[in-house]
Amino acid sequence: MTTDLSSTATALFEKMRATNPLVHCITNYVAMNYAANVLLAAGASPAMVHTPEESGEFAAIAGALTVNIGTLSPHWVEGMIAAAQSANAAGKPWVLDPVAHFATRYRRDVVAELLKLNPTVIRGNASEIIALAGGQSAGQGVDSGDPVEQAEGAARALATAQKAVVAVTGEIDFVTDGTRAVRIAGGSPLMPKITAMGCALTGLVGAYVAIAKDQAFEATIAALTNFAVAGSFASQSANGPASFMTAFVDGLHSLDATTFNDTARIEAL
């Protein structure tokens, strides 16, 4: 089982790198530069386009759309909605990253609107997914206050209710489509000490669903595995969060399929 999962993920990794998918990212101000560099290093072609005057038109051109609500404002929300509607109309997958959606009323309202637009994949930390499924999370601000394991039930419920793939990322990631579920190990304890790692990962999920839109579950697993593998290697040479970032992006760029396959740690549940 694990072998099959790894080889599927490795095949998607190879396809993503060969295809160089155009990913339409509407993400927050904090993440934009780092997410773009992560996607470029991993082999995708990111484009940041947010204003409603063009976000709908661009979403129909790109291979996939990602929407991250980290630094919201009404003008951006309009652009997010226009883009998600256009992605849906054009049959393009889209990924929602509900950053700290529980922190304020405005954020809760916006995420409720976005959920109505049927995201293909929802990626969040444990606190975000628990709260999205209606539970009580321990989160404050943008960092998770809950371990991933506590969000597994919430993730399954949310996936079923939304007919979406749900990914909870943390020390060990969890991915489910409501029926199937896997855990993915790897990465580094330094990752939560670097801003926008989750946002960049959301972008990478976009790159994978862009090249495998009928396999959103497998594509999400492949994206998270890509991150975890690169994170494990970067961890070996890093002296702290900033040297980790450098090693991580360099590692994403130099990663090959054999190493990907050998290092992947995907467990079916």
Place this chain on the structure above:
Amino acid sequence: MTTDLSSTATALFEKMRATNPLVHCITNYVAMNYAANVLLAAGASPAMVHTPEESGEFAAIAGALTVNIGTLSPHWVEGMIAAAQSANAAGKPWVLDPVAHFATRYRRDVVAELLKLNPTVIRGNASEIIALAGGQSAGQGVDSGDPVEQAEGAARALATAQKAVVAVTGEIDFVTDGTRAVRIAGGSPLMPKITAMGCALTGLVGAYVAIAKDQAFEATIAALTNFAVAGSFASQSANGPASFMTAFVDGLHSLDATTFNDTARIEAL
């Protein structure tokens, strides 16, 4: 005296790291990513929330608020004012960073509005503090054209007039509450060659006042000392501004209380 100042700063450093304070940052587009990484590495939990629809609500939740006017626009100014009013109402400290406030009429008007909202701490470079106290600065753009020493009188006057702690940062930092004053040495000549170092430091002052809101003077000293200590170490291994940034963030992350205390160079005046 110096020993007492160092041990107070060290105690606040330990408390900040143990507490992981949530810091609400409204900062400029240039600084957001770097400031977030600096705060995370130093041990705080930054959150960037700017839109007036939620900035007031969030300011009441966070431990402290920081407002930096680097890349202004009317919508953001509304968000800054709502946040500062809410911080005041909730008894939360807030820090003002008046970036290049003398450069345009719009900037001068905005900073005048913000000063009415009683910032707990004001941090700027020498040109900014001189101009804020009504003097003639040599600044153009965002870089200081004046040495810190020339701003000491202006800083004392501003602190007294505003009933705020004022920090002037540069080669040797100066902090005053109008009565007491200290100088803090350390850092690196490379720091002015890296954008958003001052903005990131403003965020770190927020992290310290969040855990010591009744000791804003001591908290500001501790934050500046934290920066200066990490800067001194990074200077030893850097080959230029970018490798300095990496070493600096890594160093903030690995810094311990003994090293902090041994390296602090705080002089009471």
Place this chain on the structure above:
Amino acid sequence: MTTDLSSTATALFEKMRATNPLVHCITNYVAMNYAANVLLAAGASPAMVHTPEESGEFAAIAGALTVNIGTLSPHWVEGMIAAAQSANAAGKPWVLDPVAHFATRYRRDVVAELLKLNPTVIRGNASEIIALAGGQSAGQGVDSGDPVEQAEGAARALATAQKAVVAVTGEIDFVTDGTRAVRIAGGSPLMPKITAMGCALTGLVGAYVAIAKDQAFEATIAALTNFAVAGSFASQSANGPASFMTAFVDGLHSLDATTFNDTARIEAL
């Protein structure tokens, strides 16, 4: 000829570093931090000021203006137009970077408005310049789909029509004022794998035209040569895109005139 071109570029390099020009940058969210660090390392003083309430006033103060349309919205476009008009009125040079202007109708309309304001220099990748001259480009998103050589005719036509210097950057750069033309070699194959390299280069062109406004052709060549030289050195020590970025910024900072002159590879056509 090549020797003359190199010594002119080297002289402008020395002047730029000695002068520390204030460059008004209106650039995209992705590029802001990196562009600012590139300009600081190279010896300029960047300032990011975009809102129409102050962009016109600031453009008249700065030595040059640069406008990059990477992450557009109506409020920013207003600020760009106000700044370009003010730069023109004050006799200050300005540089246009038409990022992915062909991707959406909104972007095409905005770039048409900006072209009416007579940019001194236009810098883009091959797909952008081909499309700007009315040709059919292979670009999608922000990455070029065409080699530089295919854009040389378009660049000459655009330079003549616009009475502007046109720079096409890529593996080998091409610069023309419609009559004269050069190619500049150097750099690294990693450069397209790093976001905002082109945007940062646009900022650096601004720094050079600020100190040589009557020599926009020579200033543009000098800026591109500065980038290519620093890129060649960074390429020697980089392990991937992120370590390249670090080496590149450090290298810009430590570059001296002798190395600049010895490494410059400028070919007159």
